[in-house]
Amino acid sequence: MGAKTRRLENNLVTLGTGIIAFGLWAFIKLILTVVFLGSAYFEDSPEERRLAVMIATWVVAVLTLLMYVWLGLSARAEGNGKKKKPVYLFVVGIISVYGFVMILIEVFIMITKFNKIDDPFSLFITIIIDVTRMIFLIELIYSSVTLRKIRKQAREGVSA
Numbered sequence: 326m327g328a329k330t331r332r333l334e335n336n337l338v339t340l341g342t343g344i345i346a347f348g349l350w351a352f353i354k355l356i357l358t359v360v361f362l363g364s365a366y367f368e369d370s371p372e373e374r375r376l377a378v379m380i381a382t383w384v385v386a387v388l389t390l391l392m393y394v395w396l397g398l399s400a401r402a403e404g405n406g407k408k409k410k411p412v413y414l415f416v417v418g419i420i421s422v423y424g425f426v427m428i429l430i431e432v433f434i435m436i437t438k439f440n441k442i443d444d445p446f447s448l449f450i451t452i453i454i455d456v457t458r459m460i461f462l463i464e465l466i467y468s469s470v471t472l473r474k475i476r477k478q479a480r481e482g483v484s485a
Contacts, residue, residue, distance in 0.1 A: 336464065340400055340464055348392070
């Protein structure tokens with residue numbers, strides 16, 4: 326096993342842990358956003374609507390957390406030498422595209438409506454975190470695909 330293979334495996338384990346951490350961040354951010362901003366937004370709404378929004382928020386937050394945990398554990402497992410199906414990479418790709426679009430929208434809002442934003446510092450920090458998450462996701466795809474190619478070449482070299 327070469328140094329590049331070990332480096333890629335270590336990258337996948339580390340990136341998997343980072344993806345799980347970003348899942349926790351997304352979970353906490355979603356819950357806190359609805360708790361703090363939602364209370365002002367739904368101040369005059371009926372109790373049923375507030376309850377429905379809170380339930381929907383919790384469902385989405387838990388599903389988001391579970392998805393990130395699954396992705397992170399899949400990357401860690403692949404880094405530890407277990408064979409994983411490429412489905413998780415497809416999901417990472419979809420999240421990457423979505424994340425890229427969201428970053429563009431956030432940057433556009435920051436540039437065009439800077440004076441009208443209540444808390445531009447908060448939006449700036451969100452953009453930084455989203456860019457960091459994108460780097461993790463892209464690096465995860467790169468490391469996984471490269472490691473799969475190396476392992477395939479090693480198998481073909483052994484069988485020949």
